[in-house]
Amino acid sequence: MRHRPTVDVSHLPTYDFGSASPIWWGTVAFIALEATGFALAIGTYFYLAVRARHWPIGAPAPDLLPGTAILIILLASAVPNHLIDLWARRQDLVKVRIGIVVMSIAGILPLIVRIWEFPALRISWDQNAYGSIVWFLLGLHTTHLLTDVGDTIVLAVLMFTKKGNTGRHFSDVSDNAFYWDFVVVSWVVLYLVIYWVPRM
Template identity: 35%
Template sequence: MGSLNEPIRRPLTLDVSGLPSVAFGHRNTTWLANVFYMAIEGMMFALMFAAYFYLRTRSTDWPPGHLPPGLRYGALNALVFVVSTIPAWIVKRRAPDCNRRAVRNGLLVLALFALAATVLRVFEFSALNCRWTDDAYSSTVWVLIGIHSGHLVTELIETLVLLAISFTPKMEGTRLADAAINSDYWYFVVVTGLMVDFLIYGTTRFL
């Protein structure tokens, strides 16, 4: 407190009591953190892609002495990824309307798609036509798809947790915003998944 001789200062006020307490989309702070998180993970993928092409220059054949990875499960999984964006989009669209039922159903379908993608991924590993210990090419292919699988499983678990929350009264404003952000992250998993697919199924056939 100032001394008695000082004039008493009375600041003006800026009343924010009427401001909303939940924000969706880019205004949400977690949305921003999610963007940063995707930047970090995206950078890791970009560097692994760069490593893949760098190692390509060290070898005359590509794949060196292997058959390219089998297409069947990879193609099927790519399809699952593409279609799975529909429930993700529904969750993102319905969450701001506080449509808990639609969000819950969307999360359920999304979780099923994520589960299907995870199961298909196991088969994808079995059709890579190489082991990670064979050579640098094989190591890169395994790590690329391995890192992506880590993201896939993380996203599956996150979706399941949100789904569990959606069956409780705790699925209120902030959690609905989280569900919408979860969809953004799922898009990221889909896009990086398709890029990994392009690398390991595509470039091994024409590069």
């Protein structure tokens, strides 16, 4: 009878952080897919801008105030976001609980401001091609905000339960922080496209 060599791996961790985690790679693939969607939408915006005689079409440039307010909120949120990633890697439950509540609030704030941002575009979505593409760009980013805020709130609730004090959930918090960076960076790009390209 042949004996196969075996190794006892029961002592190895069932989770990890960053590129050592399969969930992290799933997040990277998700970001790549969504970034492609943003790139296609931005490409459409510039195609329409080049084809039009005047840009924006039939409307003044959007009001800067709501979009700039969201930019400031999102850039400011990068600080607690990176802290929570650090605390999650250290598996510091108390600090992660505080940080995840702060990040939940930081995610809800731009959604509140966005209520005033759509009217600040100064054009209806169905008025012309310009209106359609800027509403689409803003709607696309709003979807990403809603997705991440929902995930953050679920993690916040989870971290305040008995199951929250497990390494796997600390890894989930770290991955969520990684995705939030994408939400922030994507808004910086969209902010320049939506608010400053029409002013050039």
